Amino acid sequence: MSEKKEYVTYGSCCPGTPGAKKDITTCNFMLAPMAGNFEEIILGALKKLDTSHVWTHTDRMGTVYRGRMEDVLDAVMACFAYAYRPDVHMTLEMNLSHGCPGDHDADFVLSEEAKPANEEGLKNVHFPVDCRWELYPLGSDDYMKGIADIVNHSIDLGLYKETGHGGTILHGDVHELFDYFRWVFGQCKANFSHFAMEITMVVNAPD
Amino acid sequence: MSEKKEYVTYGSCCPGTPGAKKDITTCNFMLAPMAGNFEEIILGALKKLDTSHVWTHTDRMGTVYRGRMEDVLDAVMACFAYAYRPDVHMTLEMNLSHGCPGDHDADFVLSEEAKPANEEGLKNVHFPVDCRWELYPLGSDDYMKGIADIVNHSIDLGLYKETGHGGTILHGDVHELFDYFRWVFGQCKANFSHFAMEITMVVNAPD
Numbered sequence: 200m201s202e203k204k205e206y207v208t209y210g211s212c213c214p215g216t217p218g219a220k221k222d223i224t225t226c227n228f229m230l231a232p233m234a235g236n237f238e239e240i241i242l243g244a245l246k247k248l249d250t251s252h253v254w255t256h257t258d259r260m261g262t263v264y265r266g267r268m269e270d271v272l273d274a275v276m277a278c279f280a281y282a283y284r285p286d287v288h289m290t291l292e293m294n295l296s297h298g299c300p301g302d303h304d305a306d307f308v309l310s311e312e313a314k315p316a317n318e319e320g321l322k323n324v325h326f327p328v329d330c331r332w333e334l335y336p337l338g339s340d341d342y343m344k345g346i347a348d349i350v351n352h353s354i355d356l357g358l359y360k361e362t363g364h365g366g367t368i369l370h371g372d373v374h375e376l377f378d379y380f381r382w383v384f385g386q387c388k389a390n391f392s393h394f395a396m397e398i399t400m401v402v403n404a405p406d
Numbered sequence: 407m408s409e410k411k412e413y414v415t416y417g418s419c420c421p422g423t424p425g426a427k428k429d430i431t432t433c434n435f436m437l438a439p440m441a442g443n444f445e446e447i448i449l450g451a452l453k454k455l456d457t458s459h460v461w462t463h464t465d466r467m468g469t470v471y472r473g474r475m476e477d478v479l480d481a482v483m484a485c486f487a488y489a490y491r492p493d494v495h496m497t498l499e500m501n502l503s504h505g506c507p508g509d510h511d512a513d514f515v516l517s518e519e520a521k522p523a524n525e526e527g528l529k530n531v532h533f534p535v536d537c538r539w540e541l542y543p544l545g546s547d548d549y550m551k552g553i554a555d556i557v558n559h560s561i562d563l564g565l566y567k568e569t570g571h572g573g574t575i576l577h578g579d580v581h582e583l584f585d586y587f588r589w590v591f592g593q594c595k596a597n598f599s600h601f602a603m604e605i606t607m608v609v610n611a612p613d
Contacts, residue, residue: 206558207569209550225572227538229606231438231497238612256571259611260538263571290438292499292606294540296572300550306571331434331467333501335542335602342544343416343507351413362414364463364470364513365432365503365602395542395572397604399436399499404466405445 209301217392218302221309224268224384225302226275228293229261230282240289244282249317250274252310261292265307268297268384273315276377280324283373283402291400295384298393321374328376330369332398334383336391345390349383376400416508424599425509428516431475431591432509433482435500436468437489447496451489456524457481459517468499472514475504475591480522483584487531490580490609498607502591505600528581535583537576539605541590543598552597556590583607 209218232240245257252270256263262278264271279291310316334349336342350367353359358379360368369376380398387394416425439447452464459477463470469485471478486498517523541556543549557574560566565586567575576583587605594601 204561206561207554209554227570227572229497229499229608231440233438233440233442233444235440235442237440237495259536259613260570260575260606260608265571288444290436290497290499292436292497294572294604299572301569302571329466333602333604335544337542337544337549338547340545347414347416354411354413362508363434363467364472364509365434365501365506368467395540397501397540399467401436401467406466 216300217298218300219304221304221307222267223265223297223302223304223307223309224271225296226264226271226293227261228275228278228291230278230289230291232282232284232287232289234284234287240282240284240287244278247281248274248277252308252312252316254306254308256306267309268388269381270310270315271295272377272381272384273317276373277317277321279400280321280373283326285326286403288403288405289401293398294395295398296395297384297388298391300393325372325374326402328371328373329401329404330376330398331363331366332369332396333366334387335395335397336387337393337395339391349386352382353379423507424505425507426511428511428514429474430472430504430509430511430514430516431478432503433471433478433500434468435482435485435498437485437496437498439489439491439494439496441491441494447489447491447494451485454488455481455484459515459519459523461513461515463513474516475595476588477517477522478502479584479588479591480524483580484524484528486607487528487580490533492533493610495610495612496608500605501602502605503602504591504595505598507600532579532581533609535578535580536608536611537583537605538570538573539576539603540573541594542602542604543594544600544602546598556593559589560586
């Protein structure tokens with residue numbers, strides 16, 4: 200008798216119907232400080248920020264935050280900023296998603312505080328960031344027009360550098376980029392039932 | 407008189423119609439060896455592999471390879487393997503895409519050699535890899551079923567570890583994972599006009 204395998208089905212999900220009924224944003228992210236003391240930098244940053252507004256899980260594949268979009272972006276930005284060293288080349292790879300039909304109302308914090316937990320501590324933190332990102336509106340026929348409108352706003356803001364193969368290249372201060380992605384997220388929530396975005400930020404790249 | 411801005415439109419693209427007429431696969435990737443000699447490791451790997459079967463471009467946002475799917479995956483795997491050090495924690499973040507309506511028949515090499523350029527040199531290279539990945543079939547209504555079928559094949563192969571929030575976690579030898587993603591790519595080309603996948607591989611993560 201062969202062993203019965205446990206296959207995935209993603210529930211009784213159907214496009215256009217988020218699996219979670221609550222307004223949960225998920226961010227999977229990974230910091231990679233290219234220095235011998237990477238553990239100290241990553242663990243120090245994870246400990247320094249205030250995660251009281253998000254659900255968190257860290258393992259060898261990085262960290263997951265789940266909660267309100269504003270709180271999730273605030274927590275990831277805090278982690279990035281607290282890991283930043285002026286002399287260390289570092290990447291932050293993050294995958295944000297919302298409305299996945301396979302998601303569930305589990306593993307989340309939805310804070311009722313108006314203000315994200317780390318906003319105050321971050322307001323004077325500034326450093327330049329290079330960024331590549333891709334937006335994936337799922338289950339929509341008109342997704343390329345939606346993406347173009349969103350990218351064009353980065354041109355208005357002066358953050359757009361170029362259209363690369365398979366993604367868009369931006370450059371700006373860390374606050375400008377996170378503010379833009381907050382705006383992008385709002386646009387996507389208004390227009391797409393399920394979407395994901397992949398954002399890679401780079402600091403202190405050697406010339 | 408205000409300056410006229412150059413907005414993006416992604417041409418006259420429409421979902422279901424790839425912008426490039428040729429069978430071009432794009433991979434944007436970034437290696438992050440977490441060690442003081444990261445530049446030596448990355449540049450050494452980029453120089454060691456044979457890139458004669460792919461179009462390549464490297465800048466501060468990483469490297470792009472464009473060509474046949476088999477050659478692109480071969481080149482990325484060679485770069486990863488040649489950067490691998492048994493004592494260095496490293497991530498490889500790669501974004502693969504095919505069939506984008508905004509793509510063009512430019513910046514590519516389509517080799518006519520049956521065998522990928524680095525296959526022979528890699529056949530005895532083995533190391534364990536942790537992996538998180540996400541698949542995005544664009545412009546399709548039935549995408550969640552398509553994703554589940556593809557993930558279930560990783561269960562059959564013994565590579566599946568768990569379904570994380572917003573992605574799937576795999577573990578296996580570097581060859582097993584690249585073989586699986588070659589199979590995934592073939593399945594996607596047969597079923598989806600436009601798709602992208604985001605794959606993050608991790609080696610030597612501290613416990």
